[in-house]
Amino acid sequence: MRIGIVGTGHIGGTAAKLFAKAGHQVAVSNSRGPATLASLSSSIGPNAKATSVIEAVKFGEAVLLSLPYRKMDELPPAESFAGKIVIDAMNAYSGVGRVMDLGDSTSSEEVAKQMPAARLVKAFNTMGWNTLASGSRPAREERLVVFIAGDDASAKATVAKLIDEIGFASIDTGSLRDGGRRQQPGSPIYGRPMTVREAKKILG
Numbered sequence: 001m002r003i004g005i006v007g008t009g010h011i012g013g014t015a016a017k018l019f020a021k022a023g024h025q026v027a028v029s030n031s032r033g034p035a036t037l038a039s040l041s042s043s044i045g046p047n048a049k050a051t052s053v054i055e056a057v058k059f060g061e062a063v064l065l066s067l068p069y070r071k072m073d074e075l076p077p078a079e080s081f082a083g084k085i086v087i088d089a090m091n092a093y094s095g096v097g098r099v100m101d102l103g104d105s106t107s108s109e110e111v112a113k114q115m116p117a118a119r120l121v122k123a124f125n126t127m128g129w130n131t132l133a134s135g136s137r138p139a140r141e142e143r144l145v146v147f148i149a150g151d152d153a154s155a156k157a158t159v160a161k162l163i164d165e166i167g168f169a170s171i172d173t174g175s176l177r178d179g180g181r182r183q184q185p186g187s188p189i190y191g192r193p194m195t196v197r198e199a200k201k202i203l204g
């Protein structure tokens, strides 16, 4: 699959490596331009290339949003995401690391408002990048969970398959609104690695 990565830092860079290792093609991008990602991209290998943000979005059948949430307004226009599977890994932190007050809304609902024709899946939000980097396990072992949520069942199935291919288990927490809320900062599943068994116990 072709996967565009928008924001290639801790989470985006780690996911790019895992996706490429699993055989997918990745286009990595950041705010400073492709030249600043040349060495990362060549270290990943032939499955990776460094591009501009708009090129990464165009390239991807799926697009991972792994930039700071507060920079979301700098993303390309809504129509560039139309029909694409958009994986939202962003958590709503301010520049000083406080959880932003979104009122009755949640971060992924706000992303959905910005790109209404995208097939949005919330995923990779609750796991720290260092666990993502080191926690991949073969299917025969008890795997760590990457949670997903969203309103498009087929997009969620595709993202669940990607998660399986990179060595993690996925658990669907539900719709973008309710399932997304279960993954927000401060929730019981946020920020600590857990196996499927542990996660099911917590989620009930």
Ligand SMILES: NC(=O)c1ccc[n+]([C@@H]2O[C@H](COP(=O)([O-])OP(=O)(O)OC[C@H]3O[C@@H](n4cnc5c(N)ncnc54)[C@H](OP(=O)(O)O)[C@@H]3O)[C@@H](O)[C@H]2O)c1
Pocket (backbone or CB within 6 Å): 006, 007, 008, 009, 010, 011, 012, 029, 030, 031, 032, 033, 053, 065, 066, 067, 068, 069, 071, 074, 075, 089, 090, 091, 092, 093, 124, 125, 126, 127, 128, 129, 130
């Ligand atoms: N760190 C974690 O463990 C973790 C876990 C789960 C979810 N998340 C979420 O993942 C997102 C990224 O976190 P991170 O820790 O990976 O951050 P990070 O290491 O600071 O990386 C952020 C990346 O986003 C890029 N970026 C910034 N503004 C951009 C823009 N306007 N357009 C395109 N790219 C832009 C940065 O590029 P430049 O360097 O060129 O500006 C950088 O590549 C956040 O929303 C965070 O809440 C993080």
